[in-house]
Amino acid sequence: MILSRFKPKKVGEITVSPQQLAPLLQGASIEVLPRTAAKIESFPALLPKGTRVYIAHIDGTPLEEMVATAKRISADGFSVMPHFPARLIKDEATLAEWIARYQGEAGVEEALLLAGGPARQVGELHSSIQLMESGLFDKAGFKRLHVAGHPEGNKDIDPDGSTTNLSAALQWKQEFSERTDAEMAIVTQFVFDADPVIAWAQSLKDMGVDIPVHVGVAGPAKLQTLIKFAMTCGVGASIGVLKKRAMDVKRLLLPYEPTDVLSGLAAHKAANPDSNIVQVHFFPLGGIKASAGWVAENGGAPVVGASAS
Numbered sequence: 001m002i003l004s005r006f007k008p009k010k011v012g013e014i015t016v017s018p019q020q021l022a023p024l025l026q027g028a029s030i031e032v033l034p035r036t037a038a039k040i041e042s043f044p045a046l047l048p049k050g051t052r053v054y055i056a057h058i059d060g061t062p063l064e065e066m067v068a069t070a071k072r073i074s075a076d077g078f079s080v081m082p083h084f085p086a087r088l089i090k091d092e093a094t095l096a097e098w099i100a101r102y103q104g105e106a107g108v109e110e111a112l113l114l115a116g117g118p119a120r121q122v123g124e125l126h127s128s129i130q131l132m133e134s135g136l137f138d139k140a141g142f143k144r145l146h147v148a149g150h151p152e153g154n155k156d157i158d159p160d161g162s163t164t165n166l167s168a169a170l171q172w173k174q175e176f177s178e179r180t181d182a183e184m185a186i187v188t189q190f191v192f193d194a195d196p197v198i199a200w201a202q203s204l205k206d207m208g209v210d211i212p213v214h215v216g217v218a219g220p221a222k223l224q225t226l227i228k229f230a231m232t233c234g235v236g237a238s239i240g241v242l243k244k245r246a247m248d249v250k251r252l253l254l255p256y257e258p259t260d261v262l263s264g265l266a267a268h269k270a271a272n273p274d275s276n277i278v279q280v281h282f283f284p285l286g287g288i289k290a291s292a293g294w295v296a297e298n299g300g301a302p303v304v305g306a307s308a309s
Helices: 018-025 063-075 092-106 128-133 164-177 194-206 223-233 239-246 259-271 288-297
Strands: 009-011 014-016 029-032 052-055 079-085 110-114 144-149 183-191 213-218 277-283
Touching: 018 259, 018 277, 029 288, 052 063, 063 079, 063 092, 079 092, 110 128, 128 144, 128 164, 164 183, 183 194, 183 277, 194 213, 194 259, 194 277, 213 259, 259 277, 277 288
Parallel strands: 029 052, 029 277, 052 079, 079 110, 110 144, 144 183, 183 213, 213 277
Antiparallel strands: 009 014
16 A cells, blocks of 8 residues: 555654554544535545444434434444433433434444533433443443543543543543443544643553543644634643644645644554554544545555454
């Protein structure tokens, strides 16, 4: 395979080659919205068979649209992982209905469990822990459950800027991972700098959390678009990478590509083969086609049928 864009890049004491980047991209997943998915004529023409496709559930999106999107993408041969945002789910009866519809109509066996963005919850549920505690995913035989990770903190959970509540929640999820039959992973908010997420992943290992980490990265996009999303989503210190780039007139008008952050992660993986960082997840903020094309051109392909990751 010809890796057309990525060139050897020195990160610290390690020179990252295209051959080192490609394994990190194996099994890369991608996130879509029903409204953006509807604009894609053919997912098989863009994504290798078996790619895990997350379907984001934004407040106001009818469940019918979510399920229809899941059904279409699943029928095309992809692993579908819809979001289950607790704050948008009224109660356990509603949760059971969501699970039954996704499973019955679209054959869904995977889910991303998270609190969700709305400040006000619609009912009694407000956290991913409650979703897991319900036992409904295990009862339905879900094979994979992912949870959200926040390498640069989350003000909704720890408003004082500490990571006390986040750490406690992850330790609870570690205990849950040891008693559920579902395979688990932590997928992070998108970052623009490898160092904070590497340090965070190591901190998980230090406190006994061994759930694999999937690092969120933004796909190719206009710099202004990324800064807008980063500010809205509360991305932390690594947003400085974008601000620094914005000050460079030569790079200001060039599309952002995740080369630097992925180079840092690839260098880390090369030096630490036992790292708990196992793969990457793309937020296609500049469009699904742009992200899919970048991954393909840089050696990425899913590990079809793989279960670990």
